[in-house]
Amino acid sequence: MFGYVKINKMDLTFREYEHYRGYYCGLCKYLKNNHGEISRLTLNYDITFLILVLTSLYRPKPIIIEEGCITNPFKKKKKIINEVTEYAASMNVLLAYYKLEDNVNDEKRIKDIIAYNAYKSKLKFAYEKYPDKAEFIKSQLEELNRLENEKNINIDMVSNTFGNLMGEIFVYKNDEYEQQLRNIGFNIGKYIYLLDAYEDLDKDYEKGRYNPFIEYIDKKEELKTRVDKLISISLGLLAQNIDSLNLRVNRNIIDNIVYSGVYLRYKNILDKGCEGNV
DSSP states (O other): OOOOOOOOGGGSOHHHHHHHHHHHHHHHHHHHHHHOGGGGGGOOHHHHHHHHHHHHHHOOOOEEEEEEETTEEEEEEEEEEOHHHHHHHHHHHHHHHHHHHHHHHHTOOHHHHHHHHHHHHHHHHHHHHOHHHHHHHHHHHHHHHHHHHTTOOOHHHHHHHHHHHHHHHHOOSSSTTHHHHHHHHHHHHHHHHHHHHHHTHHHHHHHTOOOTTGGGTTOHHHHHHHHHHHHHHHHHHHHHHHHHTTOOTTHHHHHHIIIIIHHHHHHHHHHHOSGGGO
């Protein structure tokens, strides 16, 4: 359900792109060093956006490293790590663990069971540091699972549940920025859920799995119009709350994601239709 919050690389300068990759690679390095090699398999761009926003707002002191990595050990790449990286890595681990737990309870696929058992030992550090966040993430995924088991097709209800989960993750501190950050996370989460459900509709229908848009299986154009409207609203609210923070650091990169990268990502998926029509 992740990977929908990306940059538009063509509209970034080389320096901006290198900086953006620095946060992504820094998260990858932190996950490996503190949560084990397997945690890197869950690395995603959506959590990198969390690091960008929180770093731009709170401006923690960075540690910048240049070194090779497993994908290209001979070419040095910038890796940026700060206290927000630690928080984001823990949220990444918690999300991955509870999602795997949900998959194991629901579908019982062998690959999920193997990953879940391997991930169990990686949960302790993140849970002990952020127990309230961990319990909230778990409770929202359980609520989402309940709605899905009931085959609930109230798209606002189900997407808002995932929005609430992401809203809590974006709240780094209980301070004057709490509500704006919660709104940013909520609308990111709602966007992710809507687009994921839209993109997976045909595949879910063929496999007899739950999808909140199942009633639109033979009304694709009507669904496309509805999803376009719902996502446009969420992205508009996301942009409003980003603007209200009056960010200075990394602003061009954040604007690139909010106004270009995310827009192109969802428009491309809507234009090509659901997977079964590609």
